[in-house]
Amino acid sequence: MSLDNMLAYAEVYEILNILEEEYVEKIPKKIVDFFEKERIKEYKPDIKANVPLIDQNLKRETFVLLAILNLNYWCNSQEEKREFLNKLNENEKAMRTLIEKNNSDNMFEGRGNNDSNNVQVVDISNYLPIKYENQSLFKNIVDNIRGFFKKK
Secondary structure (H helix, E strand, C coil): CCHHHHHHHHHHHHHHHHCCHHHHCCCCHHHHHHHHHHCCCCCCCCCCCCCCHHHCCCCHHHHHHHHHHHHHHHCCCHHHHHHHHHHHHHHHHHHHHHHHHCCHHHCCCCCCCCHHHHCCCCCCECCECCCCCCCCHHHHHHHHHHHCECCC
């Protein structure tokens, strides 16, 4: 198991510990136990409920795990799942376009034509349950996670 995965497990576990119980209860106990068991216990991520997750220097793997949890346990309908997957696919296409345009093989082609700045990744931040209003700490985290994956 990689160090990055174990750090991400610690971050997800910390997020789950501060989420409202209604969201944690939707996740099978064995999955929550897995995060608890496989995380690096010495790593104590400082998750702030009043700061968007995207601004908290979390591991990329953490966002992937939260997206999986959202898709499997927090999306309330098939339509919500489809919409979420469509946004993820749009982001994947946008990222591939950026990578292709910035490929070192193409570095000298199209000099002065910086189209890569015109590629926009779709904001999927509203799909995770975390917002930053005057709500309870747990509700803020839940709304922020959901908000991370929804288009603003």
